[in-house]
Amino acid sequence: MLKPFLAVLALLMLLVLSAVVVPSVVQPVMVISFCFSLLKALTVVAVARFALAYLDARAGVDVNWWLKNKAGSNDKAVYFSVRFAAVFVVFGFVMA
Numbered sequence: 001m002l003k004p005f006l007a008v009l010a011l012l013m014l015l016v017l018s019a020v021v022v023p024s025v026v027q028p029v030m031v032i033s034f035c036f037s038l039l040k041a042l043t044v045v046a047v048a049r050f051a052l053a054y055l056d057a058r059a060g061v062d063v064n065w066w067l068k069n070k071a072g073s074n075d076k077a078v079y080f081s082v083r084f085a086a087v088f089v090v091f092g093f094v095m096a
Contacts, residue, residue: 008038048087
């Protein structure tokens with residue numbers, strides 16, 4: 001979790017630094033737009049995690065126990081594919 005955060009932080013710092021060094025190319029609106037896009041992406045991640053946790057709770061299944069003890073490789077592949085599709089749909093709704 002730390003590496004993606006550091007990469008985004010480094011990109012933001014690079015954008016701010018380039019706005020100071022070359023202000024004719026990088027406008028302040030670019031930095032503000034990047035920050036809003038980052039906030040939107042973080043919101044999507046939070047909503048997706050909440051929706052998937054809610055889905056697991058409503059299904060009444062202890063997913064962690066099932067994945068560790070009972071699920072075979074095909075079952076895990078189907079489960080993670082469905083989760084990926086659910087995150088993709090939630091991401092699309094939030095971004096729209």
